[in-house]
Amino acid sequence: MSRALFTATALAAASLCAASPAAAKTAFDGVWLFDKAPPMPGVTMMEVRSKGAKIEGHVTTLWYGPIEMMNPRIQDGRLLFEARNINDRDHPTRPWSVSLDKGQAHLKGRIWASEVDTQGYRGTTKDAKARTFRFTALPPLGQPIPGKLATTPPMGWSSWNKFAEHIDDRTVRAMADAMVSTGLRDAGYLYINIDDGWQGKRDANDMLQPNEKFPDMKALTAYVHSKGLKIGIYSSQGPRTCAGYEGSYGHVAQDAKSFADWGFDYLKYDLCSGEWFYADADRVKRSYHEMGAALQATGRDILFSLCEYGRFDVGSWGRDVGGQLWRTTGDITDDYETMTKIGFDKNGNPAHAGPHGWNDPDMLEIGNGGMSAAEYRTHMTLWAMSAAPLMMGHDLRETSAETLALLTNRRVIAVDQDARGVQGKAVRKQGALEVWAKPLADGRVALALFNRGAESASLELTAADAGFSSVTQVEDLWSGATAAILPTSYTVPAHGAVMIAVKGQ
Incomplete structure (x- = not known):
C-alpha cells in the first residue's frame, strides 16, 4: 500500500464512522458488524457509503486493518468489489461480495489463505468507533545498528x-x-x-x-x-x-x-x-x-x-x-x-x-x-x-x-562453523552434477559434489575446483578417511552428495 493510499484508507475509516443507517443511500450503506468471523483474517466490521453512483468502503480485520474496497459496484442486488491480495503474484486481487437478507449482510471473499463467509448485522457510529483499527506510526530508518553476535552461523x-x-x-x-x-x-x-x-x-x-x-x-x-x-x-x-x-x-x-x-x-x-x-x-x-x-x-x-x-x-x-x-x-x-x-x-x-x-x-x-x-x-x-x-x-x-x-x-x-565465514558456491556444473567450493580458515578448501539427478553418477574432482594447482591431502568429511591424492572419480548416488576437504598449493 502506498503512503497516499495508506493515508486515504485511514481518512476513509474516520469519515465512514460518521455514516449511520439513517443516512444510507444504498441498501448497503452504513456500519455492519461481524462477531463470528473466522480468526483469519478476523473480520470485525464493514463500512459503506455512497454518493450518487460512487460507492466507497472497506472491511476492517484484525490481521490487516482496513481492507479497501476496489471497484465497488452493485450488480444483481449484490455489492461486489475486489480486495488487494497480498503475497500472491498469481492473484494480486480477489473478488468479494455482499448480499443482504432479512437485515443481515452476508460477506464472502478471500485474502491470501483465508476464506471469509460470514453474516453481519447493522451497527451504529459508536460501534464503528469502538472497532476502528488504530494505526501506529512507523519511525524513520535510523543509523546502522552495530553487530557483535553470531561470529559463526547460529x-x-x-x-x-x-x-x-x-x-x-x-x-x-x-x-x-x-x-x-x-x-x-x-x-x-x-x-x-x-x-x-x-x-x-x-x-x-x-x-x-x-x-x-x-x-x-x-x-x-x-x-x-x-x-x-x-x-x-x-x-x-x-x-x-x-x-x-x-x-x-x-x-x-x-x-x-x-x-x-x-x-x-x-x-x-x-x-x-x-x-x-x-x-x-x-x-x-x-x-x-x-x-x-x-x-x-x-x-x-x-x-x-x-x-x-x-x-x-x-x-x-x-x-x-x-x-x-x-x-x-x-x-x-x-x-x-x-x-x-x-x-x-x-x-x-x-x-x-x-x-x-x-x-x-x-x-x-x-x-x-x-x-x-x-x-x-x-x-x-x-x-x-x-x-x-x-x-x-x-x-x-x-x-x-x-x-x-x-x-x-x-x-x-x-x-x-568455519571462522573465515565464507559461503560456498558452485564452481562447476555438468548435467545433474554440481561441484561447490568453500575456502576455510586453515587454508584448506571444502569441496562438495552434488548429484541432483535420479540415477547414480560419477565425476572427477580436480585441484582446480579448489583453486589449487595440485592437491597434497584429501579428507572425506563424512567418513573421516584421508588420502594423499584425489581418486580418479567419485560415484555419487541419486540425490546424494560427497563432501571432502583438500589441502594443496
Whole structure:
C-alpha cells in the first residue's frame, strides 16, 4: 500500500464512522458488524457509503486493518468489489461480495489463505468507533545498528517444523533435556527456539502475556539456561503472527523489553500480517530497524533473526537493521524438491554472508522422515557448504542413530562453523552434477559434489575446483578417511552428495 493510499484508507475509516443507517443511500450503506468471523483474517466490521453512483468502503480485520474496497459496484442486488491480495503474484486481487437478507449482510471473499463467509448485522457510529483499527506510526530508518553476535552461523532447534503452533512449556523443556542427552549440545547446537503459538493476550497495561501453555516464561528460560543452552522466542511486526496470535504491531519497544526481562536470547521476527502495512522496501527495512533498535535498547544480547522471505535484497541491509541472520526464501518443507530449490537456488548472495550476518535458507528437516538418507545427507552438506544457520526441526526425543550421526558429524559442522565465514558456491556444473567450493580458515578448501539427478553418477574432482594447482591431502568429511591424492572419480548416488576437504598449493 502506498503512503497516499495508506493515508486515504485511514481518512476513509474516520469519515465512514460518521455514516449511520439513517443516512444510507444504498441498501448497503452504513456500519455492519461481524462477531463470528473466522480468526483469519478476523473480520470485525464493514463500512459503506455512497454518493450518487460512487460507492466507497472497506472491511476492517484484525490481521490487516482496513481492507479497501476496489471497484465497488452493485450488480444483481449484490455489492461486489475486489480486495488487494497480498503475497500472491498469481492473484494480486480477489473478488468479494455482499448480499443482504432479512437485515443481515452476508460477506464472502478471500485474502491470501483465508476464506471469509460470514453474516453481519447493522451497527451504529459508536460501534464503528469502538472497532476502528488504530494505526501506529512507523519511525524513520535510523543509523546502522552495530553487530557483535553470531561470529559463526547460529546452531540450535526450532519448534515450528515439527510442532507448528502446538508447542508448550513441557515440550520445550523436553527438547532442552534431549539436546543435552543426545550430545547435540556438545556438538554445537545451543538454541532452543519457541516459534509461533506461545502468545496470549495483552493485559490492562498492554503487556503481552503468554498463553496458558506457557505459565511462567522466566522459569522456562531459567530451566533452559541451566542446561547450558540459550532460548529464543518469536513475534511479528504485524497485528497477528502467521498462526493468528498477537503480534507486536504498536507495541514493539514494549515487547522487546518483555523478551529481555523474561530472559530470551534470540528473536525470530516474521513479517506475516505486517506485509499488509509494510509492503515496500523502505517500510520493511524501517519495521525491522524499529525492533532491532528496541532489542539493543534493552541492554540484553538478543540474536535477531529477520524472516521476510528474502524480499528486497535483504542480505544487503540485514546487518544495518540489527539482524544477525535473514531468511532468503519462503518456508522449507520435508521433501527433496523444496529443499533443493531453496538450498541451491534461494540461499542468498554469498557476498552478504560472513561473521555477524548470515543468509538463512530456513530450518533443517533432517529427522522428520520425508526424505531418504542420501537426500538428508545432501541437505546437511548443502547447508554446511552455504554457511547456513543449522536449526534442527524434528522431535529431538526421537532422534535415530542415523539422524544423530548426520547432525553431529564434527567435520561437517566445522565447515559450517568455519571462522573465515565464507559461503560456498558452485564452481562447476555438468548435467545433474554440481561441484561447490568453500575456502576455510586453515587454508584448506571444502569441496562438495552434488548429484541432483535420479540415477547414480560419477565425476572427477580436480585441484582446480579448489583453486589449487595440485592437491597434497584429501579428507572425506563424512567418513573421516584421508588420502594423499584425489581418486580418479567419485560415484555419487541419486540425490546424494560427497563432501571432502583438500589441502594443496
